[in-house]
Amino acid sequence: MAKAGITTTVPVEVIYAAGWVPVDLNNVFISDENPRSLVEEAEMAGYPRNLCAWIKGIYSTALKHSEIRHIIAVTQGDCSNTHALMETLQLAGLEVIPFAFPYDRDYDLLRLQVEKMMGYFDVTWDQVLAEKERLDRVRSRAWELDRLTWEEDLVGGWENHYYQVSCSDFIGSPEKFAQEVEQCLDQARSAKPRTGEIRLGYIGVPPIMGDLYQYLEERGARVVFNETQRQFTMPCRTADLVEQYRLYTYPYGIFFRLEDIRREIARRKLDGIIHYAQSFCFRQIEDLIIRDRLELPVLTLEGDVPNRLDARTRMRLDVFLDMLR
Secondary structure, eight states: OOEEEESSOOOHHHHHHTTOEEEEHHHHHHTSSOHHHHHHHHHHHTOOSSSOHHHHHHHHHHHHOTTEEEEEEEEESSOTTHHHHHHHHHHTTOEEEEEEOOTTOOHHHHHHHHHHHHHHHTOOHHHHHHHHHHHHHHHHHHHHHHHHHHTSOOSOHHHHHHHHHGGGTGGGOHHHHHHHHHHHHHHHHTSOOOOSOEEEEEEESOOSBTTHHHHHHHTTEEEEEEHHHHHTTOTTOOSOHHHHHHHOOTTSOHHHHHHHHHHHHHHHTOSEEEEEEETTOGGGGGHHHHHHHOOSOEEEEEEOSSBOOOHHHHHHHHHHHHHHO
């Protein structure tokens, strides 16, 4: 079965409708046994040091997995460095298919992008909508896991992060993934509710450091809202596929994202926000808008290469949690 690498969440219904398997290169990169070496390989190939590690990791991951010969790259609505990433992947002999989320969330332009993608994979709307029904059944299990996280306090921040972020490609097998989520749900329902914890929201791209959630829970706090990861589950719940990706907040402006963040702050009764900003990412600039528009205390963390939390970051987290207490 042919595989299509993706640089971030795209309409995977189209890929599955064609009988292909989507592969989120971000998830493959960060779960590699040595993700830091993939960053270093990209730098050895000529990628600059002062460039986002996710871009470098995606580049090396795509070359490492020779079975992936086609890459769907998001040219608008994600990282501007994706343009150069596309060109270096083309230089390496891979076929790159561009996809763009219109900045102003224009419905007609977004539909055109979806239909161009459908044309490339030679599928019809009937096939794509049938896949949407199938994938929405799987997404509903992730929605329930998220509810158990914030409403019933039965799920940890890491589990919430992992199963939601995996909805970008459903680990290549929606049915297998649904079984994994169901097992997690069964375990959660038999657990005792967590009490007395500081309730945190995590906003921004998923963290490149692997022990953040564990560290927070060791110190009596828990992430009950993962902003971007939750968006990968398409929580808007609409039958219109184009509208689904128009309501998906990640690829659009910060003010549209803030509408969703503020709703969830109130609904989940959050005590504070951790805003993660990747080194050398344009989204770092958005931090000043986030601090201006959110009334909750905000701690901004910056990460560079795949690693564990360093001593300075641990200390900043400790001070932040003490302040919230």
